[in-house]
Amino acid sequence: MNDNADAVPAEALGAMALALGRNEFFATALAAxxxxxxxxxxxxxxxxxxxxxxxxxxxxxxQSPNGQYAAAIRDHYLTGAFRFxxxxxxxxxxxxxxxxxxxxxxxxxxxxxxxxxxxxxxxESRNFYTLLGDLGDGRVVGWSISRFASDRDFTxxxxxxxxxxxxxxxxxxxxxxxxAVPRAEPDVHxxxxxxxxxxxxxxxxxxxxxxxxxxxxxxxxxxGYSGKDISRQLGIAPQTQSVHRRNIYRKLGIAxxxxxxxxxxxxxxxxxxx
Numbered sequence: 001m002n003d004n005a006d007a008v009p010a011e012a013l014g015a016m017a018l019a020l021g022r023n024e025f026f027a028t029a030l031a032a033x034x035x036x037x038x039x040x041x042x043x044x045x046x047x048x049x050x051x052x053x054x055x056x057x058x059x060x061x062x063q064s065p066n067g068q069y070a071a072a073i074r075d076h077y078l079t080g081a082f083r084f085x086x087x088x089x090x091x092x093x094x095x096x097x098x099x100x101x102x103x104x105x106x107x108x109x110x111x112x113x114x115x116x117x118x119x120x121x122x123x124e125s126r127n128f129y130t131l132l133g134d135l136g137d138g139r140v141v142g143w144s145i146s147r148f149a150s151d152r153d154f155t156x157x158x159x160x161x162x163x164x165x166x167x168x169x170x171x172x173x174x175x176x177x178x179x180a181v182p183r184a185e186p187d188v189h190x191x192x193x194x195x196x197x198x199x200x201x202x203x204x205x206x207x208x209x210x211x212x213x214x215x216x217x218x219x220x221x222x223x224g225y226s227g228k229d230i231s232r233q234l235g236i237a238p239q240t241q242s243v244h245r246r247n248i249y250r251k252l253g254i255a256x257x258x259x260x261x262x263x264x265x266x267x268x269x270x271x272x273x274x
Contacts, residue, residue: 008032008165016172019180026061029143029176033169036155037129037162039145041069044173046181047091047140056235060181061143069146080235087130087142096134099166101159102127127153131166133174137183143173173260208251217244221257 012032019025030042030122056078064070082088090100128146135141147154154162210218213234220230231241254260 003251008015008168009035013168013172020172020176025176025180029061029169029173033145033165036165037145037158040147040151042143042145043069043073044141044143046135046177047088047142049092049140057088057142058181060141060177065229067068079232083235087144090144091132091140095132096140097132097170099131099163101129101154126151129154129162130171131170133177135168135174135177135183137178139177139183141173141177143146144170179184188225200272207253210248210251214244214248214251217241217249218252221245221248221260 012028012035015028016025016032019028023121026044033039041061042061043059045057045059047057048055057075059078062070062073064073087100125146126149128144130142130144131141133141133143211259216234217230220233225239227238227245228234231238234241248258249255
């Protein structure tokens with residue numbers, strides 16, 4: 001096998017380097033990878049390792065020639081199916097850098113799981129690879145490529161070629177994300193501090209312990225989110241949100257959002273003064 005046959009053309013690499021931090025980066029990255037390992041669909045997301053598992057990844061790139069893949073990503077994956085995704089679970093369990101395929105996760109994790117029913121089956125994907133890169137700030141970027149069931153599967157040569165060029169592509173991808181999608185550390189820390197404070201206040205104020213989901217919803221209520229917004233953000237049915245809300249109010253001995261905020265502020269003031 002000719003090693004040069006599986007190298008990314010210098011022109012493609014140059015285009016990626018020039019596009020770092022710019023909107024056209026993902027398109028140039030796709031073109032570069034297609035030169036080595038052809039694929040049908042692709043998406044790139046950033047996963048925050050430290051945030052709640054219910055926090056959707058940030059979509060930063062998407063290619064879908066027939067539109068079906070894009071629709072499934074936006075309408076199903078980002079709105080709830082990501083919670084069942086073995087890839088995200090693996091990232092949060094320590095997998096932060098390198099190349100992984102669907103086969104490495106175990107087909108059963110996908111084909112016999114809620115994730116397959118809610119997402120993979122919509123795509124009719126045969127197989128996929130994901131390039132993972134640690135951004136060094138508590139986030140990991142994942143760039144996936146896939147082929148349809150009607151396509152031929154990735155070959156051993158494809159696997160070899162992708163793994164050979166992956167370190168360079170991942171390095172460029174990581175640098176692009178650091179430039180184009182910087183993390184606002186002060187804001188993130190402030191949000192987490194407030195979340196911890198609200199959780200502590202609620203645990204003190206409640207007659208009965210609040211569940212993790214109830215603490216989440218209570219914090220969102222306190223921040224002013226409507227029931228509809230909470231349902232959409234957490235990917236739960238409006239009726240489920242309403243049940244959680246009633247349980248929260250009952251356990252806290254209150255009847256409204258205003259009373260919740262008032263109680264949190266009062267308890268927080270006493271807590272901070274201790």
